[in-house]
Amino acid sequence: MKIQLLFFGITTDLVGESSMSYEVPENSSIEALKLKLIAQFASLKNINDFAIAVNESYAKDHQLLLNNDVVAIIPPVSGG
């Protein structure tokens, strides 16, 4: 199934895009998505420090994804 990925903060630079359409297996969890992303983008190795939002709500690792979900990858930022 397809999901939409949004990237914020440093992840935009790490991945080179601010959004992309992305294919994941049915019933993937957030945790499975993270593993798949790290495997594809080595630069996202700190993804466990990032917040993941599904359809604008903070999502925990065990949450399952649905077709057309919008998944935001939100790293902490520290500038001021």
Next chain:
Amino acid sequence: MKIQLLFFGITTDLVGESSMSYEVPENSSIEALKLKLIAQFASLKNINDFAIAVNESYAKDHQLLLNNDVVAIIPPVSGG
């Protein structure tokens, strides 16, 4: 059918709300909506000076509304 109205600028004050659910007849045009609004809210008498957006796009008077459309009433503003 139901539409969602959003109010901006001075219209928020004129109507007393920033948004409301609103009932209009099937196949209503923007022009018909304007007449209905003026009839109900006398304070919107200058509505022909305002921009109307349907689902975030500028709409002309003859455009027909559909169920669940989001209609924004956008007056000019002049502060600076």
Next chain:
Amino acid sequence: MNISKSEYFKRQTTLSEIGEEGQQLLQKANILVIGCGGLGSPVAIYLAASGVGNIHLVDFDTISISNLHRQVFYNTATVEKSKAAVLASEIAKKTPFTNVTFSEEAVSKTNILELVSKFDVVVDGTDNLQIKYLINDACVLTKKPLVYGSLYKFDGYVATFNVFESKAYSCNLRDAFPKIATDIPNCGEAGTMNPIVGLIALLQVNEVIKLITKTGKLLTNQLLIYNALENSQFKMKLKKNESIAIEEIFKNSTYGALNCATQKPILLISKGDFKLKLNDTATEIISVINNINTPIPFEVHQKKPFHSFDIENFNPDFTKNYVIVCNKGITSYNITQQLKDKFPALNVLSLAEGIENY
């Protein structure tokens, strides 16, 4: 101290989206900021701090106490001074790499086309609907990008108009609001809080930087509305309205010439203050209403109709405080200004908004 330019802009040039090249583009840019109030003053300061090389400020107005809560680059010591002059000196103090010039002349149909034609980008920081249309139409006619901003209470509007994009110019103010609305108050400001004013100014700065450095996505063919109470952002997509002929409109419109928005507050007296001085023996009231039979709701000392008022042969009494009155406060302001120009030491004020608002 020797201020190194590369050190000053280090945090910008390090961005791959800007780099030395983007910084050079900013340095070469010529930006016109019309209006140096709530929007224009932060716009000019932040643009200068970003390294925009040339900024021209236009404002006829002076700083008043009630500006200070949102026009934070002015202070109590600069009250009653020229906004454009004070802002220019602030910029000169802060930013060593910006050439800043200013004018205290109000923009008008007569001077606007020549003015905007000299710049790369025009920023609208005015607070008058008529003037906003004047600037918009002039930018369309001279093919200049215009970064528009405006406010009502907690709502702010921003857009970038008239940018050449793939064969045509993008939308302008008249594609959102074709005609100048008549019932939008010009002279009396509605209130506002300073964050939304600053936010809209910074969104304008951001548009100018994107435009000059060719970075990011411009707010073209849309109007962005930000609401500060709910932190909601709304974007209305616009389409070119081909039925609008701006050359014709410009030729035929007066843009509310002579309206009160171009009046300097220091030449005005409010009806409240005026009432307090009605019985003062030093007060000398002159009506310049053309029809000498018009009833006036207080006693006037002289009636000198506007159409025959002879400034050259006017013989002022410098011990008096003159108040000039008319119906709407427009011709009285005109006479007040002429008297003040000829006799700078004369105490002379125009009754704001005239006897119709008395």
Next chain:
Amino acid sequence: MNISKSEYFKRQTTLSEIGEEGQQLLQKANILVIGCGGLGSPVAIYLAASGVGNIHLVDFDTISISNLHRQVFYNTATVEKSKAAVLASEIAKKTPFTNVTFSEEAVSKTNILELVSKFDVVVDGTDNLQIKYLINDACVLTKKPLVYGSLYKFDGYVATFNVFESKAYSCNLRDAFPKIATDIPNCGEAGTMNPIVGLIALLQVNEVIKLITKTGKLLTNQLLIYNALENSQFKMKLKKNESIAIEEIFKNSTYGALNCATQKPILLISKGDFKLKLNDTATEIISVINNINTPIPFEVHQKKPFHSFDIENFNPDFTKNYVIVCNKGITSYNITQQLKDKFPALNVLSLAEGIENY
């Protein structure tokens, strides 16, 4: 000039949402602004201009040239001066109705609880991830609302944490990011353009005003992200993570104590500048590395291990320019600061980031 308070705030009190009552609430408010850089400096100025009655500024840092492009309330004449002191004097100049105080002491685990407990609202204007968690945790423990802001390049984050709403406190930073990430650069800033910095600061000001005047909808239980390149706004809804015990965390965390973010730039020498001075006869290099056998990539004149360094009996040569070095630049900074405190006239610098980064 006599500045009338009612005239100053006229455009705010005229708003039915604020009124005289809201203005009074602002006047009585006690706000703590931690960090007086890109975020904190506009936050403090705009809050003061809005009529916040009491503002306390905290920043240990001095103004540097590369701050000026975005920290627009400073200027070239204030470079190397204390940010908190300069900002406090700017506020005093601009706003007659605000009582402003400041401290140049860095916040730390030792002083933070007492500090935040004195205020109604805390604003985070810092640029260091560890300190952001320190402030967050302290606000949770002392039950103080925290208006958070942070940046990376063109993205800005804002939220209001820890507000008491219907029986419980709203979410805090750890509900979005439970642990302090280790790979987010602290000392070397990524670049940024000034509009997004100003935008985030003004969204923070807006939160404080909404909170104090009880107007509008707060950014509680969510994190707002604004992207300046695309003018896109994203809100992530948050939920309280009940598994996080902040009291425990506070007790056990060091919050990266002694890290480089609390070092004053004027006490540091970069490796580039240091290399230029290596062969200068006035340069006197002291290594304070505890292990005197650690290889050092340049010649040092003295080895005085940190654990036995005796400041009291140190006999300085005031004709020399001392450079203190260690592995990471942490213990060398400690010694440098102690020497400078004891001998203010002594030329002494710490090699930034130590020999590991040489």
